Each structure stands twice: as structure tokens, then as C-alpha cells.
Amino acid sequence: MSWQEELWQVLTADYHLEPRLLEQYDTVYRLYAADGIYAIKEVKYPKEEFAYIFSATEHLRSNGFARINYMLLNGEGTPYFTLGEKRYFIAPWLPGRQLDYTLQGDVTVAAHTLGQMHGAAAGFTPPYYKGRIKWGELIDNFQTKIRQMESWRNCLTDTVFCREYQSSLDEMIELGQESINSLVPVYSEFNRIEERWGGFCHHDYAPHNIVLSPDGVGQIIDFDYCISDTGVHDLASLMCRVLKKNNFQEELALLAWQAYQQERLLAKGAKEVALAFMLFPQEFWQCGFTYFVERNRPEAKMEKRLQGILETRAAKEAAVRNLAKWM
Numbered sequence: 001m002s003w004q005e006e007l008w009q010v011l012t013a014d015y016h017l018e019p020r021l022l023e024q025y026d027t028v029y030r031l032y033a034a035d036g037i038y039a040i041k042e043v044k045y046p047k048e049e050f051a052y053i054f055s056a057t058e059h060l061r062s063n064g065f066a067r068i069n070y071m072l073l074n075g076e077g078t079p080y081f082t083l084g085e086k087r088y089f090i091a092p093w094l095p096g097r098q099l100d101y102t103l104q105g106d107v108t109v110a111a112h113t114l115g116q117m118h119g120a121a122a123g124f125t126p127p128y129y130k131g132r133i134k135w136g137e138l139i140d141n142f143q144t145k146i147r148q149m150e151s152w153r154n155c156l157t158d159t160v161f162c163r164e165y166q167s168s169l170d171e172m173i174e175l176g177q178e179s180i181n182s183l184v185p186v187y188s189e190f191n192r193i194e195e196r197w198g199g200f201c202h203h204d205y206a207p208h209n210i211v212l213s214p215d216g217v218g219q220i221i222d223f224d225y226c227i228s229d230t231g232v233h234d235l236a237s238l239m240c241r242v243l244k245k246n247n248f249q250e251e252l253a254l255l256a257w258q259a260y261q262q263e264r265l266l267a268k269g270a271k272e273v274a275l276a277f278m279l280f281p282q283e284f285w286q287c288g289f290t291y292f293v294e295r296n297r298p299e300a301k302m303e304k305r306l307q308g309i310l311e312t313r314a315a316k317e318a319a320v321r322n323l324a325k326w327m
Helices: 003-015 047-062 104-121 138-155 160-183 187-197 231-245 251-260 270-279 282-294 299-326
Strands: 019-025 028-033 036-043 081-083 086-092 210-212 218-220
Touching: 003 019, 003 081, 047 104, 104 210, 104 218, 104 231, 104 251, 138 160, 138 187, 138 270, 138 282, 160 270, 160 282, 160 299, 187 270, 231 251, 231 270, 231 299, 251 299, 270 299, 282 299
Parallel strands: none
Antiparallel strands: 019 028, 028 036, 036 086, 081 086, 210 218
16 A cells, blocks of 8 residues: 555544645645645654644644644544654645735734734643743853854864854854843843743744735744743744845834734833844854754855855844844
């Protein structure tokens, strides 16, 4: 029996679907069935970690935020099925288009939808999984990354990448330390309030993960990276993405900040935490981590990636500092 024949059998017996056609769409399969269209995606996490993701999405639904790719249960009440040695989940396919962060209307939808999602996330008590619980770890996280960047001095060789990385290393470490210093007066109390709120963040709020429905409503997909942490993490990430897509002009990023707060009141210290997220040299650190630790990218590709980061770093820093005046 082929893989698709086995899949058809599972869908018919365990989900009571009438499958008609299967297409591969990036990392997801699009299933056409008699009663609609569905997404099928491989589960690449241990069962305990996947339980966290499933619980997070179910919490949103139970609090009235159902505009997500929620997982269907099979006949045994399990949110996944097994074919061979792999596990998969099935969810309704959400119709619409991906957002475009260069468009004012799309940025507004993204920010409102994010605020609504975080509001529905309140009170989430997750099944414990160490790698997903991040409350109170931001300063430690930044300090660890600074130490890693310091340690990569010992890895530098006479390559184009290493020479360019070294030329900016001191300034980037200084910028990272500035982010930490700005957090110290506010972060402990801010985190205490946010943790008591008990929500979680999506952790990958990219435009391809927000689908604008045909009637103009924002829908969120792909909660694979969700973590227990402040929603400001998502908001700052959204603002960074908007800045980058708009050549570091601040207007739409500021709009995102303002639109979000129409949905959810931010705790004292949120501004400082958001700015620290945006100012920290995350891309520079990530580039170094890929090059010095993972070592799984071609040299030329890494040179180009680093060049892009260094060419825009001044514009990004200036934009974040300007935003601080208006937020």
C-alpha cells in the first residue's frame, strides 16, 4: 500500500473525511475533501512538546479566538495520526492571502489580530515543557548571546566573513549591553505582571503566518514556535519586520504599536522592553551562530547575509531610537 493510500485510509476511518485530491504546498499538504479543504503537516516535535503547542491553540479557541489553524481530533481524541514512523496533524485550510507589511491596512490588521490573540491567550496554564517556558529569561538570554559573541573572537580566521564580522563585533556587543542596561530598571516588575497575566506569544509573527480572509479578517497559522513569554516579544518582532520591509521608515511600525494597544493594555515597562528587543543585535548574533556553531551554510551565502545586516544596521538603530521618542 502506498503512502497516499494509507493516508486515505486514515482520513476515512479516523476523521470521517472523503478525500479527493492531495497537493504539496511548501512544507504542508493541501487536502481537498468532499466537505472542504484541509492542511496536513508533519509533527516534528516530541509528544510532550507538541502537547504544549496543541494546548496553546485549544486555549485560544476556548477563549473565543478561533481564527487559527486548529488541529482536528481523530476518533481516539488525539490531535495527530501516525503513518509509518512519522506523525501528522490535520487542520482546516484557512482561505485568504498572506499579509504585506508595506501596506498600512495590512499592518493594522496584523497588530489588531495580534492584540486579540494575546488577549485570548490570558490565563494559559501550559503542560510543562522546559524549552517552551521563557518567563523572566530575557536579560539572561541577552547576556548569554553577548558571551557567545565574545567567545567567537577565538574562532576568527582570515576569511572575508570573519574580517567583516570582527570589524563590527565590538559595536554590536556594546549595543547588546545597552539593551540589557535599559531592561534592568523595569524588567523584573514588568515580567511579574505579564507572567501573572499568563499568556503566551506566537514567536514567529511573520506576514506568511497571518492570513487575511476574503472578508478582511486576520487569521493566524503555524504555532510551531509558540512559547510562554510576554506578548511584547511578538509585538517588537512585528515592529522589526515592518521596519525592515519599509526601509526603516518608522511610520508603519509606530502604527503597529498604537493599533495593538487598542486591543490590549500594556503593562508599565512595555515600551522599554519592546525597544530593548528591537535594539539588541539579534540578526548579527544569529548570523554568527550559524557561521561559527551550526556551520551548515555556504561561505558565499554567509558573506552576503552578513553584508546585508551590516549595510542596514545604522538605519535600523536610527529608526528604533526615533521610535523611542514617539512610543
